[in-house]
Every structure is written in C-alpha cells, then in structure tokens.
Amino acid sequence: SQTIHQWPATLVQPVGSPLSLECTVEGTSNPNLYWYRQAAGRGLQLLFYSVGIGQISSEVPQNLSASRPQDRQFILSSKKLLLSDSGFYLCAWTQGARAEAIGYTFGSGTRLTVV
C-alpha cells in the first residue's frame, strides 16, 4: 500500500533562517505531488505542484521554492524565512492517471512557526 511521510512535524525557526521540509511517498511511482499551506481561517492554499522529476509549477509568488530531486521526494525550501511564512504545511500526492477520480492523500503536516 502507499504511504506518505512528511517531516518534521513541528518547527520553530527565526526570521531570516533557511527552511527545508521534506515529503516522500512510498509504494507508488510517478505520483503527482503537491505542497499546500494552511493559515488560520484561510483554508488551504496550493503553493507548488509537480507531475514529474524536476517539474515544478508555482501557484503563488512568494518566499518559498520547491524541488523534486527524485520521483517520490518533494522538498519545500526557503533561503530566508519571513514571519508570514508561519503556518501548517501539507504535502499531498495522487496518481497521475485519473487523479481527479481518486483525490489526494495528505501527509500529517508540518507546523511551522517563524519567530
């Protein structure tokens, strides 16, 4: 069966520090991968998605970047964190073929607090 791992679970970082959040999927190949951010009272905002290695699409211009160095690995990064980067970050995956009929499977999330 497929599983998705996301870490760390919580993170407290000072303003201006770098960030690296990692997400990996097991038990499948060539998944579509997504990074969402959830801020209080604002629902889920799609940040990045990837349909293959090295293929990254950005939904919202911001202080963050994403990379997909391996088929089942998706990394969210920042060179210098801002206070506004605080939030709950969720990674998700789906199978590319007929993904719309399957829906997403989400990781357990990372609570990022920038201080």
Added chain:
Amino acid sequence: AQSVTQLGSHVSVSEGALVLLRCNYSSSVPPYLFWYVQYPNQGLQLLLKYTTGATLVKGINGFEAEFKKSETSFHLTKPSAHMSDAAEYFCAVTHYGGATNKLIFGTGTLLAVQP
C-alpha cells in the same frame, strides 16, 4: 475557473442532532467533488467523493453528500452527530482531465459538537 464556497466557517450542533455542512461550487465543466475532514494538527482525510453516477454518495463515519447540479451544491450531512465528529471539514472541486488535476478547496467549516 473552478471555485468552492463553504457557507458558515463555524457550525455548532448538539450530540445526536443532524449535521449539515454546506458547499456550493462553481465550474464550467462537469465537476468532481470531495469532502475532507481534518482533526487538529493532522493532515486531511478523505470522507467521500462524487465523480460520476449516483448523486448521493456515502462516505466514512456515517457521512453522506448529495450532488445537485441544478443548485451547484454538494452539502455534507450526517443524521446524528457524535462528539468525535468535531473537526474541520473542507469541500473541494476538480474536473476530468489535465495533467495537474489540482484540487481547489473551500475555506473550511469548523464543526463543534456540544454534549
């Protein structure tokens, strides 16, 4: 473009009462609709989905939703609320086709269940 509107950011019901969470969508193509549940500091879990076929769909934990094209709605219901249903619920929409299959989420409804 597709969008989702969830009416009521907070809903409170008594234990044993009917749960009704409202979701209206906007889509120029036939939609695929989803409901997800999120417990505190966790990822999202799929409750149920509508793709094609029967418009009344049943999900986990006794929830169900009915796709009404004429009303562009996909409201979530449960006949009798349980304390364990207290969580945040998200409605989401996508459509057939496209490599990215992005899910567009509503802003969520926080359900409180009173004893």
